[in-house]
Amino acid sequence: xxxxxxxxxxxxxxxxxxxxxxxxxxxxxxxxxxxxxxxxxxxxxxxxxxxxxxxxxxxxxxxxxxxxxxxxxxxxxxxxxxxxxxxxxxxxxxxxxxxxxxxxxxxxxxxxxxxxxxxxxxxxxxxxxxxxxxxxxxxxxxxxxxxxxxxxxxxxxxxxxxxxxxxxxxxxxxxxxxxxxxxxxxxxxxxxxxxxxxxxxxxxxxxxxxxxxxxxxxxxxxxxxxxxxxxx
Amino acid sequence: xxxxxxxxxxxxxxxxxxxxxxxxxxxxxxxxxxxxxxxxxxxxxxxxxxxxxxxxxxxxxxxxxxxxxxxxxxxxxxxxxxxxxxxxxxxxxxxxxxxxxxxxxxxxxxxxxxxxxxxxxxxxxxxxxxxxxxxxxxxxxxxxxxxxxxxxxxxxxxxxxxxxxxxxxxxxxxxxxxxxxxxxxxxxxxxxxxxxxxxxxxxxxxxxxxxxxxxxxxxxxxxxxxxxxxxxxxxxxxxxxxxxxxx
Numbered sequence: 108x109x110x111x112x113x114x115x116x117x118x119x120x121x122x123x124x125x126x127x128x129x130x131x132x133x134x135x136x137x138x139x140x141x142x143x144x145x146x147x148x149x150x151x152x153x154x155x156x157x158x159x160x161x162x163x164x165x166x167x168x169x170x171x172x173x174x175x176x177x178x179x180x181x182x183x184x185x186x187x188x189x190x191x192x193x194x195x196x197x198x199x200x201x202x203x204x205x206x207x208x209x210x211x212x213x214x215x216x217x218x219x220x221x222x223x224x225x226x227x228x229x230x231x232x233x234x235x236x237x238x239x240x241x242x243x244x245x246x247x248x249x250x251x252x253x254x255x256x257x258x259x260x261x262x263x264x265x266x267x268x269x270x271x272x273x274x275x276x277x278x279x280x281x282x283x284x285x286x287x288x289x290x291x292x293x294x295x296x297x298x299x300x301x302x303x304x305x306x307x308x309x310x311x312x313x314x315x316x317x318x319x320x321x322x323x324x325x326x327x328x329x330x331x332x333x334x335x336x337x338x339x
Numbered sequence: 340x341x342x343x344x345x346x347x348x349x350x351x352x353x354x355x356x357x358x359x360x361x362x363x364x365x366x367x368x369x370x371x372x373x374x375x376x377x378x379x380x381x382x383x384x385x386x387x388x389x390x391x392x393x394x395x396x397x398x399x400x401x402x403x404x405x406x407x408x409x410x411x412x413x414x415x416x417x418x419x420x421x422x423x424x425x426x427x428x429x430x431x432x433x434x435x436x437x438x439x440x441x442x443x444x445x446x447x448x449x450x451x452x453x454x455x456x457x458x459x460x461x462x463x464x465x466x467x468x469x470x471x472x473x474x475x476x477x478x479x480x481x482x483x484x485x486x487x488x489x490x491x492x493x494x495x496x497x498x499x500x501x502x503x504x505x506x507x508x509x510x511x512x513x514x515x516x517x518x519x520x521x522x523x524x525x526x527x528x529x530x531x532x533x534x535x536x537x538x539x540x541x542x543x544x545x546x547x548x549x550x551x552x553x554x555x556x557x558x559x560x561x562x563x564x565x566x567x568x569x570x571x572x573x574x575x576x577x578x579x580x581x582x583x584x585x586x
Contacts, residue, residue: 235426238387239440239492240416249439253430 108302115292119306122283130283132310138202138277138284139270142209143263149210150217155247157222168218175215180273184208188280201282205274213270220262224255258329264322268315275311285310340365340496340527341386346395348381348551355381356392357551363529365495368522370538370559371531373548374574379531382548383498386529387418399496416444419489419497423504425481427473427488433460434469437488445492452491459487463517479510483517490521497521499530535578539563547571 112119122130129137156168175183187208192198199207228251236246275286289307293300341363348356355378363369371379384390385397388404388411397404404414428436437456441447447455460466463483465476473481482502489497499518503511515537522528522541532538538545538559545562547555547570554568566572 229424229426231422231424231426232428234389235420235422236428237412238389238415238418238420238422239488240412240414240444241440242412245443249443250428254428257430 108299108306111292111296111299111302112306118292119285119288122288128283130285131288132285134202134283135271135274135285138205138209138274138282139267142206142213142270142274143267145206146210146213146217147263149214150221151252153214153218154221154225157218158225172215172218175212176219180208180212181276181279183212184276184280187211201277201280204280205277205282209270209273212273213266216266216269217263220259220266221255224259224262225251227258228254260329261322261326264318264325268318268322271315271318272311340367340400341529342396342398344396344398346382346385346392346397348378348385348390348392355551356385359395359551359553361546361553361556363527365527366525368526368528368541368543369530369546370542370544371529371546371548372533372535372538372574373554377548378551379548380500381551383500383529383531386498387415387420389420412444416440416492417494417496419486419492419494421482421485421489421497421499421502423501425473425478425485425505427481427485429473432470432472433465433476433484436473436484437491440488441491456487456491459490460484462490462520463487464513477510478506479513482506482510482514486514486517486521496527497529499528499532501531501533503532503534533578535563547574549574 118131120131121133122128124130124133153168153172156164157172159165159168184205187199187204191204191207232250232254233246236250237243241249274282274284277284278287278290281287286307289303293303296303341361343359343361346356346359347354357378359378359382371382373379381390385392386399386404392405399418402409427433428439431439434453434456437459438449438452441455442449442452445452457466457469460469463486465480465483465487468476468480468484473484476484486502502518503514506514511534515534518528518530518537519541530537530542540559542559545555545557545559546553547557547562547566547568549570555562555566555571557565557567562571563575566575
């Protein structure tokens, strides 16, 4: 197994780069990070729309949220892969396709996190901000969201973990992320499937496990500051 | 200053305010009291439109507050509201709590807003806590900051919704003192409160409510010594001799 790592570690980490497309674990992380960052604003808008007092805003977004949540990510990727080019008129590359699918998918999940974060605050906060004369969006921006985002942090890290695992589905559209690279290695080596996929699994596990420990630590730290404040 | 004309409010089938008609003058301190669920808080919350009403009319300074084209945020910024639960913003320190609204809505320069807020914190005795966070303050201190924050908008009218009900008993006094000083400075105030001592000493007039109706409107002297309605008589005797309840 060590010779496997010795021979293929760079390919595993960055794909064929710089002699070919960037890929491997690096691409997985870039995709997951940019997917989450890009879906964050979308999630904020969707989340606020989900609790909007106006039906005309609330209903369509709620429908979208239910639609996407009721569909496997693989479906969303297929839509992005086959459907997107048919409206834009030209073929999109795999990274953009995957990113589009991830942003829509994550945006919807983040919307639910944002919504829960906002609804978790005492009702008096918004009421009080409004009673001072702040408008709805000002109250959201200065009073509600800063508090909600703080309590959402652990959930955001968890969402990031899901996103890392989700990028493996890029395999299906030929995206050279780490699972794809691993299967390439497997084809080249032929005789060591178990080892190759063991290393791949271990890589995902180490990454996601340490992140979920981080999320757990964040949660505890937030609880601690909260109870310290309550005790003070 | 404030006129209510046949104001009615329902929560579903529940009739929370029944034909409330009342006038409150500038500079007047009115205490609203009555048993739980009598509509006191609802009444005061309709005055800055935190609660909608279903019929009737409320005018403040001669203007219908439900008229079309009213700038709701501008309107609310001229009415100070103090909540039972303080509702300080926990992610901002005391000074930032006070500065936020005047800086955003009155276009004050940061230095100006800061000076004004510090003066108000001084007035409620908490200038030394300007950089503390709400979680580091006692309930009484938090409520005094909440009062300073409301005053920072320089409202001509202050509404208090049970400002001392969530406080430990030993902190009630400090908040009531701030409110008394405010009243003596000529602020128009409407206070929903169970603090009968405050009502007796500070109020110009007392409104007694039950089941969504204002049953009694009287000076403190008349209300405490010569209550007219049987409901008010019972209310007063219940709070004076709490152990006289018949089982």
